Structures are given as structure tokens and as C-alpha cells.
Amino acid sequence: MTDRLSDGNQPIRTPRRGLALFAILCMTFMEVLDGTIVNVALPTMQAELGVEATEIQLVSSAFLVVTCAFLLVFGRLGDMVGKARVFQAGVMLFTAGSALCALSSTLPLLVAARAVQALGVACSLANNQGIITELFAERRGRALGLVATFTALGAMAGPTVGGVLVSMFPWESIFVINIPIGILSFAIGAFALPNRRPVEKHALDVPGALLVVPAILLVFAAITFMEGGAGPLEFGMLAGGLALAAAFIAVERRVPEPLVQLRVFHNASFDIDLIAMVLVFLGLSGVTIIMPFYLQSALGLEPGVAGLVMACYPLVNATIGTLSGALSDRIGCIKPTLAGQVVFALGLLGLSTLALDTPIARIVPMLMFTSLGSAMFQSPNNSLIMGHAEPEMLGFVGSLGNLMRYLGQSLGITISTGVLYGTMSAEAGYRVSSFVADRPELFMHGLATVFHLLAALVAVALVISLVRTLVIDRR
Numbered sequence: 001m002t003d004r005l006s007d008g009n010q011p012i013r014t015p016r017r018g019l020a021l022f023a024i025l026c027m028t029f030m031e032v033l034d035g036t037i038v039n040v041a042l043p044t045m046q047a048e049l050g051v052e053a054t055e056i057q058l059v060s061s062a063f064l065v066v067t068c069a070f071l072l073v074f075g076r077l078g079d080m081v082g083k084a085r086v087f088q089a090g091v092m093l094f095t096a097g098s099a100l101c102a103l104s105s106t107l108p109l110l111v112a113a114r115a116v117q118a119l120g121v122a123c124s125l126a127n128n129q130g131i132i133t134e135l136f137a138e139r140r141g142r143a144l145g146l147v148a149t150f151t152a153l154g155a156m157a158g159p160t161v162g163g164v165l166v167s168m169f170p171w172e173s174i175f176v177i178n179i180p181i182g183i184l185s186f187a188i189g190a191f192a193l194p195n196r197r198p199v200e201k202h203a204l205d206v207p208g209a210l211l212v213v214p215a216i217l218l219v220f221a222a223i224t225f226m227e228g229g230a231g232p233l234e235f236g237m238l239a240g241g242l243a244l245a246a247a248f249i250a251v252e253r254r255v256p257e258p259l260v261q262l263r264v265f266h267n268a269s270f271d272i273d274l275i276a277m278v279l280v281f282l283g284l285s286g287v288t289i290i291m292p293f294y295l296q297s298a299l300g301l302e303p304g305v306a307g308l309v310m311a312c313y314p315l316v317n318a319t320i321g322t323l324s325g326a327l328s329d330r331i332g333c334i335k336p337t338l339a340g341q342v343v344f345a346l347g348l349l350g351l352s353t354l355a356l357d358t359p360i361a362r363i364v365p366m367l368m369f370t371s372l373g374s375a376m377f378q379s380p381n382n383s384l385i386m387g388h389a390e391p392e393m394l395g396f397v398g399s400l401g402n403l404m405r406y407l408g409q410s411l412g413i414t415i416s417t418g419v420l421y422g423t424m425s426a427e428a429g430y431r432v433s434s435f436v437a438d439r440p441e442l443f444m445h446g447l448a449t450v451f452h453l454l455a456a457l458v459a460v461a462l463v464i465s466l467v468r469t470l471v472i473d474r475r
Contacts, residue, residue: 036158075399090123145325285412
């Protein structure tokens, strides 16, 4: 049985497609696992490297910022030279970066090695959805749902694996485990991934790349640093990034072969799908950043117990992601995304009612219901976004989708923590930047405000999605 054609006239057979998907899933799992493991190991790394807590955060923040900065460039590069080539280069870079991390003996070397890892992640993330869309055109939702499932499995396994490794071995071991997985993914990809080159040759828009990379770097760095408070430096970085972004758009309108095909944004439905993604991931990130503080600081649960409670969130995502994607292949993507937004908004409203005496037996179902909504939304929404892409723009659209996901997550952390401590400070009458043990009601008031806001933002996403469905698409 053959389904699609690769380079020349060689067909891509179904078993080979399965191996290609497995290579992508391996890389997806490894990337997410690495991120969650690093977060668990940060205290140990701080102690052994002899640095401050604010400095060790660069290990995580530099990885995020560099990944986001290069997504669009590598997405366009995939459309130019072949998405599988760039994806495989990403696997090699990430594996090599992991080895460099394990060999790093100082913080600057470790941060530089994490930047190499981030370049690899940007290469793979920018092209994985484009490859899947080419290989599984008739079952795109199901395949993208598997990516969501492995993402959730990586998030769920990371804290446990990280805790075991850090307790039994040196912290360098958290990077060493990436190497065999990376080698396996590359070997399978070299055999199974289609090496499809574009028919026409295109030149890379160097001026555009030189503008968009620092623009995204500054914007995401500003958002990340605002988690600890917004000052002149953060606002200056944000303004500089936005100015470079404006200059980038002006350049793209004039060059013959732009890095970003601006015409794709002329499709209002595509724009709405991207905005909905940002808002839903903003809400999802808010849940994952606020709930651990509630469980440990407000309820007094041990970290291990709190981790088990939070594990129900990715568990639902891992279970529902593939089912939601498969369902969207049968009934279309619109209904699952709308239903997911409704459930997610209701779940956030439910979380806003949490109290200091709420039993775990009630918290777990509430978290699972909220996770159900986000899981129902993600795979069909990804499929919708990729469905807007022309064949020669699959890499760019896939990278743009991942960039919007990261934007939502970054905004979710900054907005949620800002609203939480801002509400607590306003009620206390003085600046509050952490949980106040003798006044837990301050935290609970802040928690309710955060989840009300997140529910409202998801409701906005639902409204504009309904406008897209009932008005724009019908025209």
C-alpha cells in the first residue's frame, strides 16, 4: 500500500511512514523530558556550580528564548532545503548539545551548551508538523494527536525521572540520557523520513533573518524577565523587540523572497486559530504555574504528593490527545476545538472556587476536567492551523504554530504570577512576592482572581472562534 510520493517517484509506504512518525515522537518526547528534568535539577546544579538562584534560572530561560528566536528561520529553511534535512540537523544539534551540557563545569559553558540544544529543538519543532502534514494528509489530526500525547508523557515522566537521576547520580546524568535517544531518533529518521526537496530553489532572506531573530529574542526575554517584576530594562527590551519586528515587516513587504510570507495572515480564519492557540496555552500555563503553589504552600502537601496530584493533568492530555485528533479526522476540527474551549473555560472557573479546605478527592477531578478541555482543543487546533498552509509553506506555518504556543506559555507564567502577587499586594497593603504563611487568604484571593482572568481570556478565544465558524467561514 502506498499513499504519498517522496523525492522523485519513490513511494512512501505505510510501514515507513510509521517509522518516520516514531522518529518525530522520539524527538518530541526527548525535548519535553529534558525541559522538565532540568527544572527538577536546578537546585542541585545551583549548589554544585556555586551560583545564585537568579543566575541558575538562565539554564532554563536561555533555552526557551533561543528556541523561540530561531523557529521561524528554521521553518523557512525547511521549506527551502527540505524539512527532513533540517529536522535531522536538529536531532544532531540537540544530541551534541546534550553531550556538551554533560561536560560543562561552569555556568557560562552550561548556558552556551543549552543554547546549542535550543537550536536543535528549534530545527525539529519548526518542521515536525510540516513533515506530519505531508505524510498523513488524510489522518493529520490523529498523527498530530500522537505528538500531543508524547508531549504530555514527557511532561509527566520528567519530574519522576529527574528526581531519580539527581538523587542517584551526578546532575550531568540528566543530559547523558538524551544521547542514546537522540542517536536512535536520528538513525530511524535517516531511513524513514522523506528527503523531499522543493522543485524550485529559493534564497534565504538574510536581512529578514537578521531582524526577526533579535526581535523575538528581545520580546521573549522581556516577557521572561517580567516574571520577577517589570522595570525600565524589561520595558526597554520589549520596545526594542517590537521596533525590530516593525522593521522586519517593512523589509518583508519589499524583498522578492521574504522569510515570512505575509499573505498567509490575510486569511482571517488562520489568524483567529493562532490567537485561540495563544489564549488557551496562556490559560494552560497559568494552571501549571499556580496549582503547585496552592497544593504545597496553601494546603501544606508534601512535594511528592503535590507532584502526584499534578500528574493527573498531563495524564489526561496523554490519553485524550490522540483520541481528539482522531475524532477531528472524522467529524472535522471545528466542533472539537469549540467544545474544548467551553470545557477548559468551565474548568478554570471551577478552579477559581478552590479553598483552603478543599479535599484532594475534589481537586483531582477538577484538574482532570480542566485538562480534558485543553486536550480536546490542542490537536484539532493544530490540524486547523496546518490545514491553512500551502504545500511550499508547511515548514513556516508549523514553526509559527509552535512559536504561538511558546508565546502563550510565556505570557501565561508572567501574567499569572503578576496578577497573583499584584492582587495579594493590593489586599495586604504592602508589596507581596511570595506566600504569606499567617495570611493564606491573600493567596486564595489572588488564585481566584487569576483563574477568573484566565477563564475570561479562554472565553474570548471561544467567542472569536465562533465568529470564525458562524460568520467568516460561511462567507
